[in-house]
Amino acid sequence: MSNEKIGVVGAGLMGAEIALVYALAGHDVLLSDTSDEHLATAMRRLGSILDKGVARGFYQAAETAPALARIAATTDLARFADRDAVTEAVFEDEGVKATIWRPLDAVCKPGCLFASNTSSIAISALASTVGEARRKHFLGTHYFSPVSRMKLVEIIPAFENRRSGGRDGDAPLPRRRQDADPRQGRRRLRRQPRAARLHHRGDQAGRGRRRQP
Secondary structure, X not given: OOXXXXXXXXXXXXXXXXXXXXXXXXXXXXXXXXXXXXXXXXXXXXXXXXXXHXXXXXXXXXXXXXXHXXXXXXXXXXXXXXXXXXXXXXXXXXXXXXXXXXXXXXXXXXXXXXXXXXXXXXXXXXXXXXXXXXXXXXXXXXEOOOOOOOOEEEEEEOHHHOOOOOOOOOOOOOOOOEOOOOXXXXXXXXXXXXXXXXXXXXXXXXXXXXOOO
């Protein structure tokens, strides 16, 4: 992914930092929440994270201002029409998440990648809130906190991507670790097949705990 237009819905602890790591990687990011006040608070917190990160040697001072400048804030989901990928990071309520995905399904262009940061709701359930044609582009991307520091993202595909990669001849999703570089090489994305199987069976017990293989 290079110079993509990224959308993030939810400017809380997770969503704001997801937006930040994309911006640090050079992407154009649109961050959305329900009020301008929430967005202003999020941007101030991101500035503080960057300042502390520079002091601790995590970031270069020269990259912080350009990164923040790449993040635009909005309360209007209609502005997501030009996004190439959208991550939802609102709180864990399936009904609330559905009120996000339905308008995004209507607004976003075909082929836009949809991803939820949920840690407890079945991706298949969330994918069912969008049109059938879009479900093959719907993933779970479970970031670990703090997002700006943790080097792990769990990828969970929806049903249509579990084995064949979806419809219309799409390539299968990788089963092994791969570099995805949404974070300037600081992170690797991992798909954990066992976790995905548990997720799709609706067995939420044990998610968030390490299990022996």
